Amino acid sequence: MRTTYNDATVRLYHLSDADGGGGAETIFYGSLDEAMRIAAQQPEDVQDGLFLATDNDVVAYIDLLEN
Template identity: 60%
Template sequence: MRTVSDEVSVRLYHLDSEGGATTTLFYGTLTEALRRAEQEPEEIQDGLFLQTSNDVVAYLDFIEG
């Protein structure tokens, strides 16, 4: 993901690996989205993605650096 500030607006969503359906969990700042994502169970975290206006990154890739 390109360099972003903690206050950038993001969409946090879950991508179902079996059916391919996406479910939006949260719209807000990156800080708030990361807090929300860390509260999800591990099996859900595996399918979480953060989307800005010009980029998408898997949540686990983002937090692992």
């Protein structure tokens, strides 16, 4: 993700392929700081499908944790 800040507005969403449709479900829309807290509270299998989108980038939640 490009350089950002904790108060940046992000969309936290989950990509699911459970029904074969690959739909995206928005979990939260607000600050990066709060989105990271909410993502950390999700079950591990859900975390694997979480993504954060800013106005100019998208990154997998797991990738943020690994860096």
